[in-house]
Amino acid sequence: MAVAPAFATSGDDLPGDAEGLKRTAAREGVDGYVRSGMALGLGSGTTSALAVLRIGDLLRSGELRDVRGIPTSEATARMAREAGIPLVGLDDARPDLTIDGADEINASLDLIKGRGGALLREKIVAASGGGLVVIADGSKMVDALGEGPLPVEVDRFGYEATLNALATLGCEPELRLLSGEEPHPFVTDGGHYTVDCKFYSIPDPAGLETEIRSIPGALECGLFVGLTRAVVIASEVGVEVIESGLS
Amino acid sequence: MAVAPAFATSGDDLPGDAEGLKRTAAREGVDGYVRSGMALGLGSGTTSALAVLRIGDLLRSGELRDVRGIPTSEATARMAREAGIPLVGLDDARPDLTIDGADEINASLDLIKGRGGALLREKIVAASGGGLVVIADGSKMVDALGEGPLPVEVDRFGYEATLNALATLGCEPELRLLSGEEPHPFVTDGGHYTVDCKFYSIPDPAGLETEIRSIPGALECGLFVGLTRAVVIASEVGVEVIESGLS
Numbered sequence: 001m002a003v004a005p006a007f008a009t010s011g012d013d014l015p016g017d018a019e020g021l022k023r024t025a026a027r028e029g030v031d032g033y034v035r036s037g038m039a040l041g042l043g044s045g046t047t048s049a050l051a052v053l054r055i056g057d058l059l060r061s062g063e064l065r066d067v068r069g070i071p072t073s074e075a076t077a078r079m080a081r082e083a084g085i086p087l088v089g090l091d092d093a094r095p096d097l098t099i100d101g102a103d104e105i106n107a108s109l110d111l112i113k114g115r116g117g118a119l120l121r122e123k124i125v126a127a128s129g130g131g132l133v134v135i136a137d138g139s140k141m142v143d144a145l146g147e148g149p150l151p152v153e154v155d156r157f158g159y160e161a162t163l164n165a166l167a168t169l170g171c172e173p174e175l176r177l178l179s180g181e182e183p184h185p186f187v188t189d190g191g192h193y194t195v196d197c198k199f200y201s202i203p204d205p206a207g208l209e210t211e212i213r214s215i216p217g218a219l220e221c222g223l224f225v226g227l228t229r230a231v232v233i234a235s236e237v238g239v240e241v242i243e244s245g246l247s
Numbered sequence: 248m249a250v251a252p253a254f255a256t257s258g259d260d261l262p263g264d265a266e267g268l269k270r271t272a273a274r275e276g277v278d279g280y281v282r283s284g285m286a287l288g289l290g291s292g293t294t295s296a297l298a299v300l301r302i303g304d305l306l307r308s309g310e311l312r313d314v315r316g317i318p319t320s321e322a323t324a325r326m327a328r329e330a331g332i333p334l335v336g337l338d339d340a341r342p343d344l345t346i347d348g349a350d351e352i353n354a355s356l357d358l359i360k361g362r363g364g365a366l367l368r369e370k371i372v373a374a375s376g377g378g379l380v381v382i383a384d385g386s387k388m389v390d391a392l393g394e395g396p397l398p399v400e401v402d403r404f405g406y407e408a409t410l411n412a413l414a415t416l417g418c419e420p421e422l423r424l425l426s427g428e429e430p431h432p433f434v435t436d437g438g439h440y441t442v443d444c445k446f447y448s449i450p451d452p453a454g455l456e457t458e459i460r461s462i463p464g465a466l467e468c469g470l471f472v473g474l475t476r477a478v479v480i481a482s483e484v485g486v487e488v489i490e491s492g493l494s
Contacts, residue, residue: 090405121404123463128408155437155466157368158337161375190402191438213460216370219402220463 021137022101025234026050029099029135030058032232032241036065039093041125042080043100044073045116047135051099052076056083070095072125073118074189094129097229098122102134103222104142105231109134109244110205114151114222117176120190123220123227131229131246138235146202149174151222152195152212156185159193162217169211171197192219268384269348272481273297276346276382277305279479279488283312286340288372289327290347291320291365294382298346299323303330317342319372320365321436341376344476345369349381350469351389352478356381356491357452361398361469364423367437370467370474378476378493385482393449396421398469399442399459403432406440409464416458418444439466 030051034040042052058064069085070093071077080087100122104112111134113119126132150171154162159175166173176186176194185193202208202223209223230243277298281287289299305311316332317340318324327334347369351359358381360366373379397418401409406422413420423433423441432440449455449470456470477490 089407091407094408120402120463124402124405124408127412127463128405155367155371157437158371158375160336160338161341161371165374190404210457210461214457216367216374216467219466 018137018139021234022047022135023050024239025135025137025232027054028234028239028241029133029232030054033097033133033230034058034064034067034099036067038096039068039070039088041095041098041100041130042069042071042076042085043098043122044076044118045101047101048076048099049079051135052079052083052085055085059084068093070125072100072121076118090125090128095125097130098126098132100126100132100134102136102140102224103148104145105134105136105140105233106142106145106205109228109231109242110145110226111224111228112145112148112150112222113224114153114194115148117151117186117188117194119151119222120153120188120192120220123224126224126227132224132227134228134231136231136233138233141233144201144203145205145223146199149196149198150202151176152197152218153188153190153192153220154195155217155219156191156193158217159195162215163195165215166195166197166212166218169208171199173197265384265386268481269294269382270297271486272382272384272479274301275481275486275488276380276479277301280344280380280477281305281311281314281346283314285343286315286317286335288342288345288347288377289316289318289323289332290345290369291323292348292363294348295323295346296326298382299326299330299332302332306331315340317345317372319347319368323365337372337375342372344377345373345379347373347379347381349383349387349471349478350395351392352381352383352387352480353389353392353452356475356478356489357392357473358471358475359392359395359397359469360471361400361441362395364398364433364435364441366398366469367400367435367439367467370471373471373474379471379474381475381478383478383480385480388480391448391450392452392470393446396443396445397449398423399444399465400435400437400439400467401442402464402466403438403440405464406442409462410442412462413442413444413459413465416455418446420444
């Protein structure tokens with residue numbers, strides 16, 4: 001793992017607000033890693049959306065050519081179409097890399113993802129080749145994963161039993177609801193529920209991932225271990241790029 | 248593990264055809280293990296259907312009372328309703344035991360299930376309590392699991408990438424299709440695809456199960472390890488009951 005100063009930017013021109021930091025991380029991640037001719041996994045969520053816009057800008061200006069996107073959600077697919085990025089599926093292409101945000105990042109570049117609700121498709125794309133380039137503002141770096149809830153995508157059938165099984169792993173699981181006049185479960189693009197699990201600290205992400213996946217009905221969890229190629233972090237003091245050695 | 252001769256039946260009154268053997272196994276399994284007041288997981292497939300009919304008969308005759316069924320498929324739910332078995336979900340009850348068939352059974356009572364297409368729901372119910380009572384004809388006993396294909400339930404999104412990942416485990420994966428004028432993928436009750444994986448021999452079922460579940464998009468596999476409480480096997484020479492010690 002090495003800081004790659006090639007992409008480091010002076011803090012002088014960094015906007016200090018969170019939105020501005022996300023935009024800076026998205027721009028530096030796209031400009032540093034995306035090349036013409038690539039098939040690109042496109043993550044979901046607010047920071048990924050800014051990367052999609054940046055890629056669209058570079059395609060329009062001609063600085064990038066022949067980039068195809070593999071979207072990880074219906075929302076990202078719509079946004080990429082509007083940005084002028086041709087889309088393909090995993091049947092047509094394997095990603096050369098995937099650009100995506102994260103909810104938490106530790107020093108080993110393991111991630112928690114999925115608070116945006118697209119973790120299963122994000123993980124399928126990220127695992128299918130090329131590794132993840134993670135773009136984030138500095139608030140996403142943590143000492144230990146698990147400060148916030150870990151999302152788990154679960155089958156709707158018998159989800160109550162799945163929640164009980166998750167609780168035996170030492171967390172407080174909570175079915176994600178959409179508020180409204182009558183609160184109802186959030187449903188993923190794949191038709192599943194999401195359970196947010198408060199662990200508070202996850203000392204062994206790989207071990208917990210295996211334990212969660214051994215529960216029938218727990219279809220996928222938001223721990224992304226060993227999938228990160230680089231993180232591009234924008235904070236008030238500048239942009240830091242950390243590479244994992246994965247390529 | 249012990250053969251429990253209490254339920255053993257002389258071969259004299261056993262019909263020799265496969266249908267008759269299944270009916271015998273279903274009857275002996277229900278009569279030997281189902282008691283009044285139980286919540287019962289109800290498997291899917293032809294042998295489970297015969298168990299559902301037997302439970303219905305015993306409820307009508309008054310030999311069983313206050314049994315509630317937890318069905319593992321829409322087809323089983325319909326059949327149980329017709330048989331007069333009141334149905335509940337996993338939110339209302341945990342199964343005292345689950346009665347189900349199997350495609351292959353080894354000497355450790357590990358199973359391959361899912362050729363009937365309901366493996367995810369069957370595994371969610373079986374894992375939620377009480378263990379499995381497996382009913383089968385003698386042809387289902389094998390020296391090593393994997394003689395026939397191992398079904399894996401996969402997310403529809405990016406299933407081609409999931410097939411490729413499954414192939415790296417040393418099998419020949421094949422998307423299950425429904426024949427017809429235009430063949431199309433078989434879709435489970437949960438809205439997923441099924442991939443049949445030819446391994447030919449599976450020396451380490453628990454290890455393979457963990458490997459398969461570590462593939463994003465491979466939502467569940469048909470290996471049922473450590474979930475069996477008893478198998479009730481009917482063959483031309485009689486009925487054999489083997490208990491695992493699990494209760």
